[in-house]
Amino acid sequence: MVNYMLYISGELENLTNFQPRGGVDDPDFTYYFKLKCENCGEVTEKETCVSLNETLPLPKKGTTNLIQKCKFCKREGTVTMIPGRGSPLTNDSSETGKYAPLMVFDCRGYEPLDFAFSSGWKAESMEGTKFEDIDLSGGDFAEYDEKGECPVMISNVRAMFKVVDLSKKNL
Template identity: 70%
Template sequence: MVNYMLKIVADLENLTNLQPHGGCDDPSFTYLFKLKCGRCGELSQKETCVSLGDAVPLPQGRGTTNLVQKCKFCMREGTVTMISGRGRPLTQEDCEEGKFAPLMLFDCRGYEPVGFVFGGGWKVESLEGTKFEGVDLSGDEFAEYDEKGECPVMISNLRSTFDVVK
């Protein structure tokens, strides 16, 4: 069992608190990334979708997990279980300091997550308090105008990493 913390960073212009629409523990938010098999090293061809709202029985034993998937190459089965309560929004201060913000913790057995994909369903707020919801980051950036603060706002240079956590 290895835990991987998904961390994100971006350039936020006049914005703060970037996070999934319902918060970091939003059960309807879908995390997209590829999986690398721990046995043979095969990388999944397509992105895998995982969300807190999905619960499937463990293949062996009792309990549930968020994803059970079989490697197409070696046929080994692995699981990904999301652990809520460890993430937080990406703030303006994080960006100024070049720090990654922890978003979600994944307990991976038999797999390693790689290549997180930024998609739709994000929210962020301007430094003046204007909320932007339903932000789509699949184009790798977001640009708008904050009427209240009378300034342009922008998200760019999106980056992510999966760090091993004990």
């Protein structure tokens, strides 16, 4: 079992608290990324989608969010999401180039790669205006905050997966 934390970053202009629409542990938010088989090294052609509200029973006990068989070597692997470890990307973190932890994935037989930003994000302006259902599938988001009388933008979004030890408090 290997735990991978998904970290996100980007340039936030006059925005803060960038995260999935329902918060970092939004059960309806769908994560899209490719998977690499740890047995044969094959990478999935298309992104796999995983969300907290979709669970499958495991053969012995418990549940997981994804069971997938490698198309090349036919080995089966699982991805189980572990909520409660994420936090939104703030304006301060963005300005210093830091990444915010978003979600932990317990991967067995697979390694997550190439997270794809899509729709379903939210952020708020420095004046408190809320921007819901931000779509980043095109890469950027730009609007105008009437209350704060300033442009707001999310650009240069980036993501990375890093192996984490959940027994440590500082991820």
